[in-house]
Amino acid sequence: MFKKIDCVMIRVDDVAAAEKFYSEVFGLKPLWREARSVGMRLAETDAEIVLHNNADIPNKVEVHYLVSDVVMAVKTYAGKGCRVFVQPFEVLIGRCAVIQDPFGTTICLLDQTSGKRPHYIGEVP
Template structure:
């Protein structure tokens, strides 16, 4: 069911400053942005670091795992002992939910049913 790590989301106070830092210090490349977040590419994987300033995302650092369809995954995971902590909700690329496995581990699950964000060249 889990296809890959899609992204690691990191909440920052200043997205523009964080983009500059992650580019200069960690060697990541800016590939997209919106008003509150920016996607940074690694050189050897398609997983991203997403720098964001969204206070409604509960954790400071969250790993998001890609699945084919969040709604289908929710049914399967419930049937296999997982608790849905945050019911599926819409995001720019599809849907997301937060689960807890039977061992108490919290996992963020997302799909790309709306398609990926379009690449951008600079932060507005």
């Protein structure tokens, strides 16, 4: 049974460069470090982003990160070296956009500027 998200694994060529970028651009802080990986703290959860260079771990990553304002986040991150794949667009709860970091990782951004999921969309029993 799934209990929670433990971590998001992101394969990069240069762990030190990725750690620096994720710290400076996304505001993440390192929790732990090994020879080929570093665990980065997410502010409002105990889940981690793990940057690594282990070719045996698959590199397909698609995670939606909650931000306060997608439009502002896209502007900020584009100005700091990210490529915009999909400009902000409306979704039921707010806006979404897709960017790519300099290491080739696709990053989906989501905000709740329209509010949380409406109550009429029921929980799955």
